[in-house]
Amino acid sequence: MLRIECPYCGTRDQNEFRYGGEAVSRRPAQPESVDDADWAAYLFYRANAKGPHLERWLHAYGCRQWFLLARDTATHAIEGAYRLDEPPPRIPAAPDETAS
Amino acid sequence: MQRPAQHWSAFSLLRHALGGHRGWRPAWRDAEPRPEYDVVIVGGGGHGLATAYYLARKHGIRRVAVLEKGWLGGGNTGRNTQVCRSNYFYPESAAFYEHSLQLYERLTDELNFNIMLSQRGILELAHSLEELEIQRRWANAMTLNGIDSEVLDRPAIRKLAPALDLDCRLPIVGGFIQRRGGIARHDAVALAYARAASGAGVDIVQQCEVTGFDVEGGRVRGVTTSRGPIAADRVALCVAGHSGQLAARAGLRLPIQSFALQAMVTEPLRPVLDTVVASAVVHCYVSQSDRGELVIGGGADPFASYAQRGTLNTFRDNAAAALELFPAFSRLRVMRQWAGVCDIAPDSSPIVGPTPVENLYLSTGWGTGGFKAIPAGGDTLAHTIASGQIHTLLRPFQLDRFASGRLIDEGAAAGVAH
Numbered sequence: 196m197l198r199i200e201c202p203y204c205g206t207r208d209q210n211e212f213r214y215g216g217e218a219v220s221r222r223p224a225q226p227e228s229v230d231d232a233d234w235a236a237y238l239f240y241r242a243n244a245k246g247p248h249l250e251r252w253l254h255a256y257g258c259r260q261w262f263l264l265a266r267d268t269a270t271h272a273i274e275g276a277y278r279l280d281e282p283p284p285r286i287p288a289a290p291d292e293t294a295s
Numbered sequence: 296m297q298r299p300a301q302h303w304s305a306f307s308l309l310r311h312a313l314g315g316h317r318g319w320r321p322a323w324r325d326a327e328p329r330p331e332y333d334v335v336i337v338g339g340g341g342h343g344l345a346t347a348y349y350l351a352r353k354h355g356i357r358r359v360a361v362l363e364k365g366w367l368g369g370g371n372t373g374r375n376t377q378v379c380r381s382n383y384f385y386p387e388s389a390a391f392y393e394h395s396l397q398l399y400e401r402l403t404d405e406l407n408f409n410i411m412l413s414q415r416g417i418l419e420l421a422h423s424l425e426e427l428e429i430q431r432r433w434a435n436a437m438t439l440n441g442i443d444s445e446v447l448d449r450p451a452i453r454k455l456a457p458a459l460d461l462d463c464r465l466p467i468v469g470g471f472i473q474r475r476g477g478i479a480r481h482d483a484v485a486l487a488y489a490r491a492a493s494g495a496g497v498d499i500v501q502q503c504e505v506t507g508f509d510v511e512g513g514r515v516r517g518v519t520t521s522r523g524p525i526a527a528d529r530v531a532l533c534v535a536g537h538s539g540q541l542a543a544r545a546g547l548r549l550p551i552q553s554f555a556l557q558a559m560v561t562e563p564l565r566p567v568l569d570t571v572v573a574s575a576v577v578h579c580y581v582s583q584s585d586r587g588e589l590v591i592g593g594g595a596d597p598f599a600s601y602a603q604r605g606t607l608n609t610f611r612d613n614a615a616a617a618l619e620l621f622p623a624f625s626r627l628r629v630m631r632q633w634a635g636v637c638d639i640a641p642d643s644s645p646i647v648g649p650t651p652v653e654n655l656y657l658s659t660g661w662g663t664g665g666f667k668a669i670p671a672g673g674d675t676l677a678h679t680i681a682s683g684q685i686h687t688l689l690r691p692f693q694l695d696r697f698a699s700g701r702l703i704d705e706g707a708a709a710g711v712a713h
Contacts, residue, residue, distance in 0.1 A: 196606060196607055196608045209606075209608070210608060213597075216552070216599075217552065217599065231698040231699065232698045234698075235698040236548075238697075239641045239697045240548045240550050241549075241551065241552055242543075242548065243539035243549065243553055243599070245537070245540055245553075245601045250599065268553070268599050268600055268601050268602075269601045269602060271600070271602060271606075
């Protein structure tokens with residue numbers, strides 16, 4: 196069981212949270228101008244890093260806020276939790292989050 | 296240089312017994328890597344070994360190497376729960392997995408190695424009338440695809456698996472069974488393919504990690520390994536769990552996420568369950584191995600993970616689910632618990648075939664059910680590599696489906712929701 200520090204509520208058990216996947220690049224601002232391959236890259240293609248990983252979590256049974264978690268996918272060690280309105284930490288495997 | 300595999304039979308056993316069992320040779324050759332091959336296969340699990348076997352035996356390509364970073368069959372091939380079945384809903388999957396099950400049915404004879412296939416049936420439980428209706432549709436779809444299926448009522452299920460508590464918290468109202476489904480010994484499948492491939496001239500190289508790819512002008516020319524560079528005309532990635540890591544070394548990004556799926560076995564007990572029971576509602580599946588241990592699987596850890604152990608709360612949930620169905624098992628002790636890292640595609644279907652890098656082939660996305668697909672995965676990938684034409688059964692399972700939108704959404708067919 197992970198102990199996750201929600202940026203709003205503090206540290207709680209993992210089963211209060213729902214995993215929301217890798218923090219990927221932002222949604223294209225104009226989806227109609229993006230071709231199928233780029234849209235697939237946004238929807239489905241992932242870095243799937245082994246090691247430091249920036250990911251989204253929802254505090255589903257708490258404040259119901261989404262936030263970012265920096266976690267190691269091999270050791271499960273948690274680096275930190277970040278609100279979506281803060282500048283996210285630099286995680287080498289997920290460079291897209293800060294792009295565009 | 297190559298000595299064919301010894302034929303095993305009751306007669307050969309007797310002959311060796313007369314010689315004091317001193318004449319047995321190793322079942323397969325632990326080879327040293329050569330500098331160049333026609334085909335290099337990365338990953339010495341079931342899929343890699345099966346691909347090598349069919350390349351050598353069916354297509355006559357003899358200069359084939361299987362490179363394994365650890366030991367043979369030490370990844371998900373030795374970590375799965377041994378289930379073989381073809382009870383899929385969509386025609387693309389049904390055709391593929393039925394081909395696999397049919398190959399499994401002949402495999403012991405073909406490879407002269409007892410893979411201990413036991414077609415004891417796989418029973419999917421329905422916990423509500425609505426679920427039973429959906430299962431009826433599922434079973435009918437299977438029948439239309441030429442695959443055996445049978446809807447069972449409560450008395451039939453009680454007779455089939457008396458240990459099941461039909462009146463559990465979410466009472467069981469029925470279910471459906473594929474009687475040709477069952478289990479096979481997973482280590483035996485890997486060893487059988489290794490022995491047959493080795494006998495056909497394939498080099499199986501252990502402790503040889505692929506660290507990079509030699510790509511020139513968009514075409515793969517070979518691999519770099521922990522034991523030196525190896526040139527190859529064609530390279531196939533048949534690793535489980537680390538497909539994304541490996542593909543990244545060839546400059547590819549994949550629509551894959553890796554999750555840890557765990558399983559456990561209890562202490563052995565006398566025969567109590569002679570079918571495989573799965574429930575998508577309480578989220579587990581149970582079978583009894585030939586050694587008498589109950590093999591219990593369930594949900595995956597709910598977040599991306601490369602840890603081959605699984606977390607305690609998922610382990611506890613899976614055990615609780617099994618006890619919901621079989622309260623009588625509550626005093627059994629769990630002997631072992633482990634996890635395998637599963638590469639899961641967005642539609643829970645595999646991705647097998649060519650990649651944007653010329654002559655680099657991929658076999659991934661087997662998710663939580665790669666074991667049952669080993670014979671067909673190897674057969675169809677070998678055909679694709681040997682002929683350069685994508686095998687008919689593999690056409691729907693290409694990378695381009697993520698751009699075209701032609702997904703094969705088999706999330707439900709995992710048997711439990713992963």
